[in-house]
Amino acid sequence: MWIDDVQVAAQIFVMTLGVSRRCFAVAFPRQRLREWLGGHERAFQHFGGVTDRVIVNNAKAMVLEHTREAVRWHPTYADFGGYYGCRPWARAPASAFTRGHT
Numbered sequence: 001m002w003i004d005d006v007q008v009a010a011q012i013f014v015m016t017l018g019v020s021r022r023c024f025a026v027a028f029p030r031q032r033l034r035e036w037l038g039g040h041e042r043a044f045q046h047f048g049g050v051t052d053r054v055i056v057n058n059a060k061a062m063v064l065e066h067t068r069e070a071v072r073w074h075p076t077y078a079d080f081g082g083y084y085g086c087r088p089w090a091r092a093p094a095s096a097f098t099r100g101h102t
Contacts, residue, residue, distance in 0.1 A: 001027065006081045013039030017055075023091065033061040037080055055091055063090050 001010045010027040013036065019024075024043040028035035036059065056062055065072040071090045073081075081088045081089050 015043035022047065031059065031061055031067050033074060033076060050086050053087045053089055056087050058090050058093055066090050066093060
């Protein structure tokens, strides 16, 4: 993306509500956990509340390991979900059917 006369790389955080399809997006310089958490918080503020479930696409900052048996969440992200009262859910790797359209 261009900021003034300088081209910079940007990572776009997007949260889309499942039923209404309302969308929130914000750009960050990186995809670290801090940016992901900030994106979630800003989306919750934008929507005026917290969703019951958050579906993530196995981002390495949040999902440490995803097997058929279980998802191992980054402890800070798991605590974040508990604090806000939302349940994180990681879609199955390489599964187009669970990209927020379930």
